[in-house]
Amino acid sequence: MSRNTKMKQIAAEGLDDHYHSEDDEQFNSEDEEIIEDIIIHYKNHFTKKEVVRTLDKYNWVEDDVYDALDDLKKKREQKQNKAAEEKKQPTGGNNLVKKQQNQNQQGKSNNDQAMQLTKQASSTVTAASTSGAATTGPSDKSKTGEYIKIERDVVKFNSAYPSIEYDIEADKKEDHVKNMNLVIVGHVDAGKSTLVGHLCHLKKVIDQKLAHKNEKESRNLGKESFKFAWVNDEFEAERQRGITIDIGYKVIQTKNKNITFLDAPGHKDFVPNMIQGVTQADYALLVIEGSMQAFERGFEFGGQTKEHAFLVKQLGVQRLIILINKMDSVNWDRNRFEYIKLELTRFLTSIGYTEDNLIFVPISAFYAENIVEKSKLPEVSWYEGKCLMDLLDTLPVPTRPVNTPLRLNIYNSYYQKNKGLIIQGKVEGGVIFEKSKALIMPQGLIVQVKEISRENVKVKYAKVGENVDVHIVHKEDCEIRSGDVLCSIEHPIPISRVFEVELSAFELNYPILKGAQIVMYINTAKCPGYIKKITAILDKANGQIIKKNPKCIRNNECAIVEVCIEKENCMELFSNFKSFGRVVLREKMNTIGVGSITKIM
Numbered sequence: 001m002s003r004n005t006k007m008k009q010i011a012a013e014g015l016d017d018h019y020h021s022e023d024d025e026q027f028n029s030e031d032e033e034i035i036e037d038i039i040i041h042y043k044n045h046f047t048k049k050e051v052v053r054t055l056d057k058y059n060w061v062e063d064d065v066y067d068a069l070d071d072l073k074k075k076r077e078q079k080q081n082k083a084a085e086e087k088k089q090p091t092g093g094n095n096l097v098k099k100q101q102n103q104n105q106q107g108k109s110n111n112d113q114a115m116q117l118t119k120q121a122s123s124t125v126t127a128a129s130t131s132g133a134a135t136t137g138p139s140d141k142s143k144t145g146e147y148i149k150i151e152r153d154v155v156k157f158n159s160a161y162p163s164i165e166y167d168i169e170a171d172k173k174e175d176h177v178k179n180m181n182l183v184i185v186g187h188v189d190a191g192k193s194t195l196v197g198h199l200c201h202l203k204k205v206i207d208q209k210l211a212h213k214n215e216k217e218s219r220n221l222g223k224e225s226f227k228f229a230w231v232n233d234e235f236e237a238e239r240q241r242g243i244t245i246d247i248g249y250k251v252i253q254t255k256n257k258n259i260t261f262l263d264a265p266g267h268k269d270f271v272p273n274m275i276q277g278v279t280q281a282d283y284a285l286l287v288i289e290g291s292m293q294a295f296e297r298g299f300e301f302g303g304q305t306k307e308h309a310f311l312v313k314q315l316g317v318q319r320l321i322i323l324i325n326k327m328d329s330v331n332w333d334r335n336r337f338e339y340i341k342l343e344l345t346r347f348l349t350s351i352g353y354t355e356d357n358l359i360f361v362p363i364s365a366f367y368a369e370n371i372v373e374k375s376k377l378p379e380v381s382w383y384e385g386k387c388l389m390d391l392l393d394t395l396p397v398p399t400r401p402v403n404t405p406l407r408l409n410i411y412n413s414y415y416q417k418n419k420g421l422i423i424q425g426k427v428e429g430g431v432i433f434e435k436s437k438a439l440i441m442p443q444g445l446i447v448q449v450k451e452i453s454r455e456n457v458k459v460k461y462a463k464v465g466e467n468v469d470v471h472i473v474h475k476e477d478c479e480i481r482s483g484d485v486l487c488s489i490e491h492p493i494p495i496s497r498v499f500e501v502e503l504s505a506f507e508l509n510y511p512i513l514k515g516a517q518i519v520m521y522i523n524t525a526k527c528p529g530y531i532k533k534i535t536a537i538l539d540k541a542n543g544q545i546i547k548k549n550p551k552c553i554r555n556n557e558c559a560i561v562e563v564c565i566e567k568e569n570c571m572e573l574f575s576n577f578k579s580f581g582r583v584v585l586r587e588k589m590n591t592i593g594v595g596s597i598t599k600i601m
């Protein structure tokens with residue numbers, strides 16, 4: 001019987017004074033676990049006695065206990081802060097970072113002021129320096145929950161990192177399966193969500209009850225054709241509009257791999273969400289609607305096929321599987337397939353793909369033809385290639401940079417009652433270990449990694465390429481956004497507001513001028529800013545400068561520009577970390593360029 005039930009029983013029996021103090025009490029293991037969880041959650045804030053007293057006071061109703069302790073903690077902190085303020089003597093360094101953080105949080109930072117602060121800061125990470133590789137174990141000098149003084153070293157920002165050896169083979173018991181991330185892109189309504197939804201049905205990734213529910217509800221709304229798409233499109237707005245808005249994640253196992261399918265939205269308005277999916281992907285599936293007129297609609301100016309293919313390439317995905325979908329609606333016409341293949345090959349090779357890296361498969365996502373099994377329909381007998389899942393199973397898992405400092409790109413975070421803060425993200429570099437310390441940037445906050453889980457399974461460490469949930473010891477006042485980075489304390493990711501980009505301009509309605517207001521996407525972070533300087537126009541073929549200090553950048557030109565963003569953000573040289581060194585430029589809902597960071601200032 002748990003303490004909670006015990007208390008209720010005792011209360012019912014009118015024996016409220018049965019328990020007096022912690023000293024004369026016996027707790028069963030469940031009680032101990034609850035007490036332990038609370039103590040861990042409020043590390044260094046409450047004693048066991050205080051926790052037990054509060055639990056007793058609130059009849060072991062945990063939600064009430066957490067609320068009460070939260071209140072108490074806040075009050076104590078306010079009191080302590082007040083006392084500290086009174087004592088405090090003005091100092092330089094640490095206040096500088098706080099000041100920057102305050103400015104960032106309040107969104108009030110004025111460009112020149114922040115630049116001034118950036119220049120004043122000197123050149124090492126003081127509180128964080130540790131003897132070994134900080135990513136492999138806790139640092140004894142730095143304290144969890146402490147904001148450290150991140151000092152800027154532009155020379156370091158612009159040099160290569162040392163190679164780091166991680167002792168991960170020591171843990172042989174842990175079976176790291178081959179993980180692969182696949183993003184699914186394509187023009188709106190091409191059938192991306194239907195494909196993932198149907199795969200989930202066939203692979204029994206979703207519960208049959210949910211499948212029936214989706215079928216029934218979509219039929220009642222006259223939208224039965226979306227019954228598979230609803231597996232991913234769970235939000236009301238998505239179902240009403242019949243489109244995907246946010247990235248959907250589904251993990252499906254093949255014979256040899258765990259494949260995470262990232263279902264990206266096809267609609268023009270949600271390209272930023274699509275970019276978020278692409279930045280996590282090893283390969284991309286480009287879904288094309290094969291029906292008459294539909295391919296043409298998606299392929300022409302204003303359609304998303306070209307923009308998606310271009311972004312996928314520029315964001316570093318080299319291999320594309322092109323699924324020509326809805327082939328049932330054209331009677332599996334081989335000529336239609338060959339025509340689309342020809343047109344797409346022409347375009348895709350013009351933007352840098354090699355023919356060897358393009359694979360075309362005719363499919364019907366709705367009728368599951370050529371998806372998990374090769375189609376047996378006589379109309380499809382002309383297709384000699386593999387079905388989608390067999391193809392995916394044969395793709396090599398890309399080699400990933402394990403010997404780099406830890407870089408975990410955060411794309412979501414949420415607070416779980418009784419547990420603390422959970423960070424969801426992808427390890428882009430190095431290794432993250434449970435019970436280690438790491439740094440959240442750009443905040444400069446040291447955190448303790450309590451637990452790591454992959455696919456809801458606890459693991460001792462996670463390597464580059466893996467999507468994980470990281471449970472960290474919670475710090476209430478730390479606001480974490482998509483695009484922040486959990487990184488090694490010893491080798492923190494650079495942060496800056498000003499940087500140089502080698503940019504390829506794309507689909508411009510009018511030239512880009514100096515001072516143009518733009519939105520930069522650095523990995524998944526959205527950074528508003530402006531073009532500070534146009535340094536040169538480059539020859540696309542050989543990268544040589546053909547014009548210095550031009551007035552503007554025209555469509556399809558390649559240029560070197562200096563960009564200034566409103567707030568400091570995490571970034572890397574493209575040559576150090578591709579995923580943090582790539583940028584996408586958008587203006588008024590259109591993607592106007594893609595580039596790589598060549599200098600951090």
Ligand SMILES: Nc1nc2c(ncn2[C@@H]2O[C@H](COP(=O)(O)OP(=O)(O)OP(=O)(O)O)[C@@H](O)[C@H]2O)c(=O)[nH]1
Pocket residue numbers: 186187188189190191192193194195225226229242243244245264265266267325326327328329363364365366367
């Ligand atoms: N005939 C036929 N229709 C299909 C097929 N695949 C998808 N559809 C239909 O196409 C419509 C759009 O499908 P979705 O899966 O929502 O398309 P999407 O690409 O995910 O759309 P967005 O996420 O909004 O970009 C739905 O009505 C599907 O039933 C197919 O193989 N054959």
